[in-house]
Amino acid sequence: MRTFSVTAKGSAEKCRIVCRARALSQLKEAVGGRSAIVFTDENVLRLYGRAIRRALPDVPVYAMRAGENFKNPQTLFDLLQKMAEAGLKRNSVLVALGGGVVGDIGGLAASLYMRGIACIQMPTTLLAQVDSSVGGKTAVDFCGVKNLVGAFHQPELVLVDPAFLRTLPPREIRCGLGEIVKHGAFDGEIFDRLAAQEDLFDLKFLAGIVPENIAYKLSVVRRDPHETGLRKCLNLGHTTGHALELAGANLSHGECVLVGVLYEARMARTHLDCDGEYLGRLEALCRRALSCDPASFDVAAGANAALLDKKNTAAGRVVMTVPVRRGEYAMLELPFAEYERELARVRRELC
Ligand SMILES: NC(=O)c1ccc[n+]([C@@H]2O[C@H](COP(=O)([O-])OP(=O)(O)OC[C@H]3O[C@@H](n4cnc5c(N)ncnc54)[C@H](O)[C@@H]3O)[C@@H](O)[C@H]2O)c1
Ligand SMILES: [Zn+2]
Missing domain, CATH: 3.40.50.1970 (Rossmann fold)
Incomplete structure (x- = not known):
């Protein structure tokens, strides 16, 4: 207990x-x-x-x-x-x-x-x-x-x-893994445990890692209960993830988050000063947890849906929380046309 x-x-x-x-x-x-x-x-x-x-x-x-x-x-x-x-x-x-x-x-x-x-x-x-x-x-x-x-x-x-x-059906386990991988992007211990675990769906492993994830989320929520600063890191993968959900990508929330982390990590690499090796490992983890094709969605519909995101602060711009290196995130804001181009580029790379 x-x-x-x-x-x-x-x-x-x-x-x-x-x-x-x-x-x-x-x-x-x-x-x-x-x-x-x-x-x-x-x-x-x-x-x-x-x-x-x-x-x-x-x-x-x-x-x-x-x-x-x-x-x-x-x-x-x-x-x-x-x-x-x-x-x-x-x-x-x-x-x-x-x-x-x-x-x-x-x-x-x-x-x-x-x-x-x-x-x-x-x-x-x-x-x-x-x-x-x-x-x-x-x-x-x-x-x-x-x-x-x-x-x-x-x-x-x-x-x-x-x-x-x-x-829980395996798909719902995968859904939770989306949020666990997101926590792992910021918490080195969770990341290492995930990276070392062969079967990410093993129930004993998951039961063991749940309290660690709660502790991590709490450590963020305690310091920023109303999401004025630090808690924004928990939105990692969620701008693109929510957009895909709204655009009818027919994936669960967690699957969309895993795809979102994958895309936003790639976008971070081209726009910000990042640790590429670390982001590569993070992307590999997302792909291990996913079973779907991360490239099968409509880019225009996804980009349009991202415009509705609550995190956006100015019309016609898309704001994302992106990973940059172990334990670190940054905010990346792109004009709509560029975000749409980036979605299409990463989609081509992942095909
Ligand atoms: N409040 C927050 O901070 C926060 C954070 C992340 C996600 N969310 C929200 O959570 C929702 C997604 O949650 P979810 O993935 O749990 O979806 P869900 O509640 O729809 O549950 C997924 C499916 O699993 C079934 N189910 C539930 N427990 C089960 C069990 N023990 N065995 C078998 N089946 C079971 C449900 O009936 C449902 O069909 C989204 O709406 C998302 O926005 C909220
Ligand atoms: Zn979520």
Whole structure:
């Protein structure tokens, strides 16, 4: 078992993160005597419904349809309605049991209901365990833009159990690897462990590396809870990654992040003073984790989608967080036409 306790800088909100086996058995104690709702998705309910009901027999459960397509205001308001119907009060708690989609919507609903109730996150995907459940960012997609509407709301507790990873399809493992590789780009120890590991999909290896990734993300979030500076490094691979997601590249979020890191590392090499040998190793790691063809997407659609990115500060320019050398990142800003040319160039190189 490993426990982290976090109070983000400038915030009174405390969050405890506990990595342990049989975490569901801890839920009853964590909820205590408060009224509650469990929010999950239909896939997770199918797999863990009985275990949830055993852990919290009297608590209503609401399951959304699974997937990013349903990470929208409609699902958010359906959940808020279930919370109202369940008679939740100011001192109630929402348990978000699922992947990053459930965690993001559940966290946002908890932040909105009665101007904020407690939230317990139980992440069941690798991505949610190493990334989305940590740091208090919540959101839904809106008007075709990912995570356009959201809030910062720290969960009071995050319960991380590696046993959930056993039922994850390989593609979802790969999705989490996207964020793990991103952390590895900045944390030398994570990078070395990934580079030395032959089978990146080995569950024992992954269970071991999850707490290290949580610790890394926390070290960033603690210093910059509202992404005014340092936390921007966690956007590595995400400008191009989100653009590909929006352009319908038919890849999961983590796969898009891996492709994004690959492209943005190549762009960094041509525009900035970089350690080429290190970036080469990072690119090799991305390609090892990916199974798809990193060149199969529409360049014009990808470039147009990148223009919508929330990180952009001026019209017609695309801003990226890019790796430059071990443990170091830089911001790279390109005019739209140049970004589109760069996407096309790297795509040709990778064909
Ligand atoms: N808040 C943040 O800081 C942050 C950070 C990174 C990503 N995100 C968000 O996270 C989302 C992606 O999260 P995700 O990859 O977990 O997607 P997801 O929540 O859609 O889960 C992926 C799939 O796995 C299924 N699933 C979940 N747990 C399972 C289990 N134990 N066994 C079998 N199947 C299971 C789900 O039903 C779903 O079909 C994106 O919307 C992204 O924007 C948020
Ligand atoms: Zn991500």
